[in-house]
Amino acid sequence: MGSMDWFVIMSIAFAGSFGHCIGMCGGFIVAYSSTKIDPSMSRVAQLVRHSAYNIGRVSSYVFLGMVFGGIGSLFMLTMEMHGALFIFAGVLMIITALSMLGLSKLLHALEHSFSHLKLFKLLFSRLIKSKSIPSFFALGMMNGFFPCGFVFFFAAKAASSASILQGGLIMAVFGLSTVPTLLALGQSVNFMREIAFRQSMNRIAAVAIAIYGVYSIYYGLAYFFDLPM
Numbered sequence: 001m002g003s004m005d006w007f008v009i010m011s012i013a014f015a016g017s018f019g020h021c022i023g024m025c026g027g028f029i030v031a032y033s034s035t036k037i038d039p040s041m042s043r044v045a046q047l048v049r050h051s052a053y054n055i056g057r058v059s060s061y062v063f064l065g066m067v068f069g070g071i072g073s074l075f076m077l078t079m080e081m082h083g084a085l086f087i088f089a090g091v092l093m094i095i096t097a098l099s100m101l102g103l104s105k106l107l108h109a110l111e112h113s114f115s116h117l118k119l120f121k122l123l124f125s126r127l128i129k130s131k132s133i134p135s136f137f138a139l140g141m142m143n144g145f146f147p148c149g150f151v152f153f154f155a156a157k158a159a160s161s162a163s164i165l166q167g168g169l170i171m172a173v174f175g176l177s178t179v180p181t182l183l184a185l186g187q188s189v190n191f192m193r194e195i196a197f198r199q200s201m202n203r204i205a206a207v208a209i210a211i212y213g214v215y216s217i218y219y220g221l222a223y224f225f226d227l228p229m
Helices: 003-035 043-076 079-100 106-115 118-129 133-144 149-161 164-187 195-221
Strands: none
Touching: 003 043, 003 118, 003 133, 003 149, 003 164, 003 195, 043 079, 043 133, 043 149, 043 164, 079 149, 079 195, 118 133, 149 164, 149 195
């Protein structure tokens, strides 16, 4: 991956954090901020707890990146399989973009069904009642495994890297790029919740993901046809 790829990943993640991430993870942050954090706590104490949550979330993303990168490496047996992996990843990216734009209900249905699982509800109810710092980390980890269209895009990118190490790094960069916005949201629950602004940033991220998906499909087709690169 070149420097431009890393710049695109960071840009998409940062832009999307204002729209999609606040929409998806905002509920977690508002819930634990109002339940697990005492307003009388010092700013430093609150920051430690918000940081523990975000470290847990990013840790889950790194794990998922390594898993998907490992799965992608299995497709390195032939050039054709490598090309097919890029095409599959591109299709998934486009579905993610359509979901973020509200034009597809596929990923939304998966996100919604996961939140109603009994195991998810049980873990969430137990973690939300605890005020220990490790409980913030555990809540962040659980949030990291929550099905999310934005995560699917970066997981697809991790898989297309066909590398456990690079897959983990891609998801780490994604996660870290979303931390500033979500950390600020945690420190001030009303931070950047303006609907019009969030929708604009979400659209920008979705369009960028769709373009990246088309590029990935084109790159994959180049393994089968003589296409200019």
